Amino acid sequence: MNNLENSALLVVDLQVDFCPHGALAVNGGDEIVDGINNLISPPGKQFEKIVLTADWHPPSHISFASTHNLEPFSTKKVFGMDVTLWPDHCVEGSFGAEFHSDLKVEKSDLVIRKGKNLEMDSYSAFFENDGTTPTGLKGYLTDHGIQKVYLCGLAFDWCVFFSAMDSIKHGFETYVIMDLTRSIDAPAGYALEKEAEMKQAGINIIDSSYFK
Numbered sequence: 222m223n224n225l226e227n228s229a230l231l232v233v234d235l236q237v238d239f240c241p242h243g244a245l246a247v248n249g250g251d252e253i254v255d256g257i258n259n260l261i262s263p264p265g266k267q268f269e270k271i272v273l274t275a276d277w278h279p280p281s282h283i284s285f286a287s288t289h290n291l292e293p294f295s296t297k298k299v300f301g302m303d304v305t306l307w308p309d310h311c312v313e314g315s316f317g318a319e320f321h322s323d324l325k326v327e328k329s330d331l332v333i334r335k336g337k338n339l340e341m342d343s344y345s346a347f348f349e350n351d352g353t354t355p356t357g358l359k360g361y362l363t364d365h366g367i368q369k370v371y372l373c374g375l376a377f378d379w380c381v382f383f384s385a386m387d388s389i390k391h392g393f394e395t396y397v398i399m400d401l402t403r404s405i406d407a408p409a410g411y412a413l414e415k416e417a418e419m420k421q422a423g424i425n426i427i428d429s430s431y432f433k
C-alpha cells in the first residue's frame with residue numbers, strides 16, 4: 222500500500238439519483254461502490270480522513286430545467302453565465318438524495334452538502350460555481366494537515382472534475398482514481414476533454430491498483 226499519510230479520500234456524490242434508475246443516472250454509477258468501500262475500510266493502512274459529498278438541492282433549484290420550463294441538458298444564460306440545466310435531482314431529503322445504500326457511510330469523517338443555494342449551483346466540493354463561496358472543505362483539510370487528495374465518485378466529467386481542479390488550484394497534490402468514477406459524457410467525447418484538462422493542470426490520473 223502506498224503511503225497515505227496526510228491523505229484524504231474524497232467520495233463525490235455517490236447518491237441514488239446518479240446511479241441507474243436515478244433521476245440523473247450515470248452509466249455504471251453503481252459499479253464503483255464496492256471498489257470505493259475497499260478503499261474506505263481496507264485491512265491495512267487507511268486514509269487520514271474520508272470525506273463524502275452530497276449534491277443537495279432545494280426544490281425549484283436554479284440548475285433544474287423544470288424551474289425554467291426548459292428541457293434537461295439544455296443551457297441557459299443565468300447572470301451572464303451559460304449554465305447547464307438538469308432533470309430535477311438530489312432534492313433535499315428525498316430518496317434520490319440518499320447515498321447508495323451499500324456505501325460505508327459510517328466510516329466517513331465529514332459529509333459536505335453542496336448545491337444548497339437556490340440561486341447558484343456548486344459542482345465543486347470546495348467552492349460554489351462563483352469560484353469564491355467556500356463550502357468549508359478546504360479549511361477542514363488544511364486544519365487536519367491534509368496534503369494529498371484522492372478523488373472518486375460521480376460524475377467524473379462534472380463534480381469530480383470541478384472538485385479536482387479546485388483541489389490542485391488550492392495546493393493539494395491531487396489524484397483521480399479513474400476506475401472508481403463514471404461519466405455523464407454528453408455530448409460523447411466530453412469526458413475525454415475533461416480528462417485532458419485535468420492532466421494539463423497537473424492532476425494525477427490513477428487506478429485503484431495504485432493502492433494494492
Ligand code: VGL
Nearest residue numbers: 234276307375376379380
Ligand atoms: C452533478 C450535474 C448536476 C454531479 C451534480 O454530481 O456530477 N452533475 N449536479
Ligand code: ZN
Nearest residue numbers: 276284311336
Ligand atoms: Zn446537482
